[in-house]
Each structure stands twice: as structure tokens, then as C-alpha cells.
Amino acid sequence: MSERENIAxxxxxxxxxxxARLEGFYWVVLGHDRPEIAYWERGEWxxxxxxxxxxxxxxxVISERLVFKPRLAPVA
Numbered sequence: 001m002s003e004r005e006n007i008a009x010x011x012x013x014x015x016x017x018x019x020a021r022l023e024g025f026y027w028v029v030l031g032h033d034r035p036e037i038a039y040w041e042r043g044e045w046x047x048x049x050x051x052x053x054x055x056x057x058x059x060x061v062i063s064e065r066l067v068f069k070p071r072l073a074p075v076a
Contacts, residue, residue: 027063030054035062 021040028038028045039046044053 021061022065025066026061027066029060029062030058037066 023039023041025037025039027035028047029035030047036047038048038054038059043056045056045059046053
């Protein structure tokens with residue numbers, strides 16, 4: 001697992017990484033908007049409903065990468 005560095009700021013805890021961020025979904029904040037889930041891919045943030053990516057510096061990441069772990073149930 002990568003080294004992570006928490007950076008405290010007036011808006012809450014934001015997550016920064018000391019190495020490249022893994023592609024995937026994260027909770028982010030854009031400006032003063034409410035937190036939302038965005039997708040990080042090839043150095044760009046893709047937010048739902050936007051056809052163009054957001055610049056990485058415009059988005060504050062407030063979570064670790066979100067991981068979906070489905071509950072597996074036996075087939076009857």
C-alpha cells in the first residue's frame with residue numbers, strides 16, 4: 001500500500017499521496033460545493049454530468065479510493 005500523507009486545512013482533512021493516485025472513484029469537493037463522487041483517470045477528474053474533465057488542482061480529495069466489495073451468496 002502506498003504512503004499517504006494527511007494534510008489538514010480550514011476546510012477539513014484532504015488526502016494527498018506521495019506517489020501517483022490509483023485510478024478509481026473518490027469522494028471529492030469542487031470549490032464550495034457539496035462533496036460528490038468523481039472518477040480519477042489518467043491524471044484527470046471526471047465528475048458526473050460533465051463532458052469535460054476537471055483540472056486536478058480544482059478538486060479537493062477527501063477520501064481514500066472507494067472500493068466495492070460485493071457480498072457473495074451461494075447459489076441455491
